[in-house]
Amino acid sequence: MSFLNPNQTTLVLAPxxxxxxxxxxxxxADLGGFDYGVSEFVRVGQGVVTAQQILxxxxxxxxxxxxxxKLPLQLQLLGDSxxxxxxxxIEGCIAGARAIDINFGCPAPTILRRSGGAALLRTPCAITEIVSAVRxxxxxxxxxxAKIRLGWEDPxxxxxxxxxxxxxxxxxxTIHARTKQEGYRPGVHWDAVARVKARLSIPVVANGDxxxxxxxxxxxxETGCTHFMIGRGILKNPFLAHDIRASQSLPALRADIPAQLSNRLRLGIERYAALTRDQAANSGFIPSRVKQWVGMVRDISDDVPRDVSRExxxxxxxxRTTSELLDLIHRP
Ligand SMILES: Cc1cc2nc3c(=O)[nH]c(=O)nc-3n(C[C@H](O)[C@H](O)[C@H](O)COP(=O)(O)O)c2cc1C
Structure with missing residues (x-):
């Protein structure tokens, strides 16, 4: 299973x-274009999280x-012990993980209260200890x-x-090119990533906007990076990884990509509902996730009505259910 190849352009699906x-x-994974993905974080609090719990x-x-x-999936852990x-x-590897990522960037108040995620940006020694113990x-x-932000308040x-x-x-x-205090405010600091990349001997994955x-x-x-992590961009354009590959003259992975963003999103929603239909035909889970998805596109884009057709x-x-969603989407 391959993850980051230092000598090749790598596109990573963000947690x-x-x-x-x-x-x-x-x-x-079905639409293709990414080299690997990183899982949402597993919180390691008071005790060891078992393989069963992780799965x-x-x-x-x-x-x-x-x-x-298939999309190779790296397991992300968050904790301070x-x-x-x-x-x-180790439990993660028993569960099937073939690569581990450690979260030092999560700014959620519940996480910060228990000194995990971005809270550790203030204690670099603790970061070294955690990475070293896992390694x-x-x-x-x-x-x-490890996935970090630039810092707590100063890039x-x-x-x-x-x-x-x-x-x-x-x-x-992986560096999300903002500080914790900057949250998701528009604007990222590629200059800081460039400086760090020039000084480090390990590969750097650039992330943010x-x-x-x-x-x-x-x-x-601006950074000299050849590895990129994409998060919210994939929600707006489910074929973004293919666009990036084409712009870098990497081999095309599929030919049937709609040109218009609205059709790309429509196809993405159709495939999403179809892929999960067997497991979730009569549940409201997938429609509510699609609503959340479209809502997030609205947050990062002013032109949702143009991006997603009115129908x-x-x-x-x-x-209310996956079946209804599929029927309504296909209705002329
Ligand atoms: C809803 C949401 C959940 C996130 N969850 C995680 C997470 O579990 N672990 C993590 O390292 N980053 C998490 N992030 C941060 C993203 O991985 C990424 O660093 C950030 O969104 C910036 O990249 P983007 O501009 O491409 O979205 C999350 C971001 C969002 C919007």
């Missing part, structure tokens, strides 16, 4: 807790559960990476934080 779950990943939350860690397309993180990483616990064939903090990740023995680092192939090209030019919006609004 998005509550959005990018097993059914959604099945859709992205309950991330059933596709062991293999595809909706459809048959080196011992528990290391023991849970040491696993065989070398299992890559261990320049990234120099020390990234060095702490490297010192812990991580195989690569990569919504179009042009933005990826700009990021590549699809109406279908999404009315449908």
């Amino acid at each position: 998005m807790e509550g959005v990018m779950d097993a059914p959604m990943r099945a859709l992205i 309950r939350d991330i059933p596709d860690l062991y293999g595809p559960v909706f459809g048959s397309a 080196p011992e528990l993180m290391a023991a849970t990483a 040491t616990a696993l065989p070398a064939v299992i890559p261990v990476s 320049n903090e990234v120099d020390v934080i990234a060095r702490a990740v490297e010192d812990g023995g991580a195989n690569w680092i 990569l919504f179009t192939a042009e933005e990826v090209a700009r990021c590549a030019a 699809v919006l109406t279908a999404v609004k009315r449908a």
